Amino acid sequence: MEFSLTPDQRMMQESLSRTLAQASPLERVRAFAGDPSDTGGDVWRAMAEFGLTGIGVPEASGGLGLGLLDAALASEALGAAVAPVPLLGIVLAPIALLRGGSADQQAAWLAKLASGEVQAAVAISETVAGARDGAGVTASGGKLNGKALFVAGGLAADLLVVGDVSGGLHLVAGDAAGLARAFMPGLDETRRLAELTFDDVTAEPLGGGPELLAALRDAAWVLIAADTLGAAQTMLDKAVAYAKERRQFGRVIGSFQAVKHLCAEMAAELEPCRSLVWYAAYAFDAARPGVSGEASLMAAHAKALTCEVGRFVARTATEVHGGMGITDLLGLHFWFKRIGLNRQLLGGPERVREIAARLQGLVAA
Amino acid sequence: MDLSETPQMATFRGEVRAFLGAHADDVAGGAARDPKAWQGLLIGHGYAARTIPRAYGGFGAEPDILKSRIIAEEFIAAGAPRGIANQGVSMLVPTLLEVGSEAQKMRWIGPTLRGEIVWCQGYSEPGAGSDLASLQTKAVEDGTDFVISGSKIWTSTAHAAQMMFALIRTEPDAAKHEGISYVLIPMDTPGIEVRPLKTMTGGAEFNEVFFTDVRVGQDQVVGGRGRGWFVANTTLKHERGMLGDPNATEARLNALIELMKSETIDGQRVVDNPIFRDRLMDLQGRVLAMKFNGLRLLTAQLTHEPAGLAGLIVKLQGCELNHQLAALAIDALGELGVLYHDGPHLRAKGRWQWNYMFDLGLIIGGGTAQIQKNIIAERGLGLPREPKPAAA
Numbered sequence: 001m002e003f004s005l006t007p008d009q010r011m012m013q014e015s016l017s018r019t020l021a022q023a024s025p026l027e028r029v030r031a032f033a034g035d036p037s038d039t040g041g042d043v044w045r046a047m048a049e050f051g052l053t054g055i056g057v058p059e060a061s062g063g064l065g066l067g068l069l070d071a072a073l074a075s076e077a078l079g080a081a082v083a084p085v086p087l088l089g090i091v092l093a094p095i096a097l098l099r100g101g102s103a104d105q106q107a108a109w110l111a112k113l114a115s116g117e118v119q120a121a122v123a124i125s126e127t128v129a130g131a132r133d134g135a136g137v138t139a140s141g142g143k144l145n146g147k148a149l150f151v152a153g154g155l156a157a158d159l160l161v162v163g164d165v166s167g168g169l170h171l172v173a174g175d176a177a178g179l180a181r182a183f184m185p186g187l188d189e190t191r192r193l194a195e196l197t198f199d200d201v202t203a204e205p206l207g208g209g210p211e212l213l214a215a216l217r218d219a220a221w222v223l224i225a226a227d228t229l230g231a232a233q234t235m236l237d238k239a240v241a242y243a244k245e246r247r248q249f250g251r252v253i254g255s256f257q258a259v260k261h262l263c264a265e266m267a268a269e270l271e272p273c274r275s276l277v278w279y280a281a282y283a284f285d286a287a288r289p290g291v292s293g294e295a296s297l298m299a300a301h302a303k304a305l306t307c308e309v310g311r312f313v314a315r316t317a318t319e320v321h322g323g324m325g326i327t328d329l330l331g332l333h334f335w336f337k338r339i340g341l342n343r344q345l346l347g348g349p350e351r352v353r354e355i356a357a358r359l360q361g362l363v364a365a
Numbered sequence: 366m367d368l369s370e371t372p373q374m375a376t377f378r379g380e381v382r383a384f385l386g387a388h389a390d391d392v393a394g395g396a397a398r399d400p401k402a403w404q405g406l407l408i409g410h411g412y413a414a415r416t417i418p419r420a421y422g423g424f425g426a427e428p429d430i431l432k433s434r435i436i437a438e439e440f441i442a443a444g445a446p447r448g449i450a451n452q453g454v455s456m457l458v459p460t461l462l463e464v465g466s467e468a469q470k471m472r473w474i475g476p477t478l479r480g481e482i483v484w485c486q487g488y489s490e491p492g493a494g495s496d497l498a499s500l501q502t503k504a505v506e507d508g509t510d511f512v513i514s515g516s517k518i519w520t521s522t523a524h525a526a527q528m529m530f531a532l533i534r535t536e537p538d539a540a541k542h543e544g545i546s547y548v549l550i551p552m553d554t555p556g557i558e559v560r561p562l563k564t565m566t567g568g569a570e571f572n573e574v575f576f577t578d579v580r581v582g583q584d585q586v587v588g589g590r591g592r593g594w595f596v597a598n599t600t601l602k603h604e605r606g607m608l609g610d611p612n613a614t615e616a617r618l619n620a621l622i623e624l625m626k627s628e629t630i631d632g633q634r635v636v637d638n639p640i641f642r643d644r645l646m647d648l649q650g651r652v653l654a655m656k657f658n659g660l661r662l663l664t665a666q667l668t669h670e671p672a673g674l675a676g677l678i679v680k681l682q683g684c685e686l687n688h689q690l691a692a693l694a695i696d697a698l699g700e701l702g703v704l705y706h707d708g709p710h711l712r713a714k715g716r717w718q719w720n721y722m723f724d725l726g727l728i729i730g731g732g733t734a735q736i737q738k739n740i741i742a743e744r745g746l747g748l749p750r751e752p753k754p755a756a757a
Binding site: 001002003004005006069240243244251252254255256257260261263264265267268271272273274275276278279282286298301304305308349350353354356357362363364 | 431647664667739743
């Protein structure tokens with residue numbers, strides 16, 4: 001029994017963090033956030049060079065062939081760096097193709113996804129988090145109609161995996177006729193959300209059924225939880241560093257129990273989330289297709305709990321920084337807002353816990 | 366990450382299950398009626414006192430964390446009593462093994478393991494709680510003896526104990542932490558008075574112990590005179606592990622889920638109320654997170670790596686979770702939840718209510734939640750200690 005990361009996994013995560021420090025330092029994030037026309041192409045190319053764009057693509061198709069635990073570690077590093085990288089599409093599209101795609105579809109897309117030549121996004125918010133503002137996509141006769149909201153990375157994607165209202169999944173080319181995209185400006189400017197409108201858009205169906213949709217949802221939940229884990233850990237680290245440095249009343253503020261206990265509470269809440277995220281990712285990788293009960297439950301709890309703790313850490317770490325915490329200059333707000341988007345993306349904690357209860361038969365039919 | 370079980374461990378798990386199956390009568394109640402006989406059986410099979418050398422009355426197996434965990438899991442799954450787990454077994458014995466003299470090990474460990482000697486812990490004093498090292502119960506040298514006077518508080522099982530392991534100030538001129546010795550005191554020594562301390566549960570789970578010219582031999586000191594603070598820290602480490610056990614927390618969560626599935630309001634299951642259900646799911650997520658945190662700690666032990674924050678948070682988080690589980694059970698029961706003592710409507714013999722109150726004591730005892738936060742912040746995060754106040 002070994003409940004820990006392998007040396008390779010640690011090395012990959014550290015190496016990605018170093019790459020991000022070069023390719024996407026805070027000034028680069030700030031520039032991306034302030035300019036909607038900035039597509040972050042240089043950061044994307046650095047990620048492709050690193051191999052991240054092929055993290056879940058089999059080696060035979062030019063990828064790294066790694067599992068969700070490795071992807072979650074990458075997600076943690078991206079969250080820690082508030083990096084403008086659309087990881088959900090990177091990880092979920094290959095899962096959709098490998099589990100639900102035909103040989104032709106896999107041959108058409110996997111290698112291009114791995115190399116970074118093609119960007120993908122997944123539009124499943126309506127089926128996971130519920131429909132808002134009348135959104136929802138219907139499929140009929142190979143054509144999609146309707147709207148999909150909150151599609152992370154959906155503005156620039158060359159390939160879309162789209163969920164319809166009856167739980168079916170489809171592949172749509174980014175240049176398909178009848179597809180319109182609009183930017184949905186939001187609080188978190190380190191990632192961009194899109195509204196997709198489908199007007200008789202030609203789509204290729206994916207196999208895999210509801211199990212594939214559940215797998216995409218579970219993987220997304222684990223990745224979002226890991227992103228929040230990384231972002232919250234950075235906020236905690238920054239708060240502790242600040243508390244060791246900032247002096248008031250002739251002492252560093254970290255020597256006051258009022259401040260020290262805030263830091264201890266953040267650490268005590270956040271540390272167990274790390275183990276839960278690891279286990280949820282492990283359960284996803286270990287689960288045989290169709291036996292997803294445990295993996296789904298663990299993914300739900302990882303998402304819900306980490307996002308609850310994330311909110312607590314985001315506000316508390318900001319508070320430890322005093323007035324500086326709310327300034328644009330310090331930039332702590334990029335982490336605060338990233339954690340805020342993660343909380344709602346693909347279902348807030350209440351919604352996700354309700355699904356967790358349903359998975360265990362705790363909701364009356 | 367690899368949580369699969371080797372064939373060797375699967376075989377061992379099978380052996381434990383077979384043992385429990387063969388002793389179903391004891392599991393069902395016989396063990397509770399004769400705990401000493403059950404304890405003897407467990408030691409004989411290596412399910413208690415597993416790694417304690419045979420010369421001292423244990424089973425003498427090599428330490429194997431995985432096997433210990435398998436035993437714990439199977440006993441919990443079967444609802445089998447784990448044998449005697451009082452403070453003598455869980456705190457004094459490990460301390461003697463680490464720092465006791467050969468004569469002390471031979472004299473005390475065997476009878477303690479077999480349940481023949483029950484111990485109580487004499488640490489806290491009315492004036493020395495969180496600031497334990499300020500304790501004032503003192504021993505004065507008289508020939509080869511010490512003469513002890515003072516008082517201790519929060520001494521669980523003192524009324525039933527034959528012996529106490531106590532922290533006593535033996536070196537009045539030494540610095541605060543260096544004047545304390547760890548002393549073994551027979552409870553029938555003249556001059557000791559035990560008074561039960563009734564708590565909010567209605568029971569007296571603790572006692573006060575008063576010492577008036579209590580005479581013990583100086584050879585009853587463990588680990589050397591003036592070394593008591595360091596000896597005690599060995600045991601406190603064991604206690605903190607005991608107070609945040611995630612297996613016990615998971616068992617309580619499972620009982621809570623069953624409660625909420627079986628209890629009804631207006632004919633509807635409690636768990637079908639979305640607000641109660643959401644609270645249950647929130648706690649389930651937290652219990653799971655602490656369970657996997659425990660697996661991470663176990664791996665760190667196996668590989669001899671420091672566990673860092675994952676270990677420092679266990680007492681704080683575990684005790685708080687236990688309390689919250691009991692709180693939700695009481696809320697789920699509503700007006701039934703405030704019944705107590707006995708009566709036809711009382712659920713689980715009042716266990717949830719008792720836990721709710723007693724667990725508040727565990728949040729405070731064994732290092733308060735606030736002391737735990739100091740430890741997490743100072744040892745885990747490297748924040749500076751509170752400066753000492755200037756002398757008045």
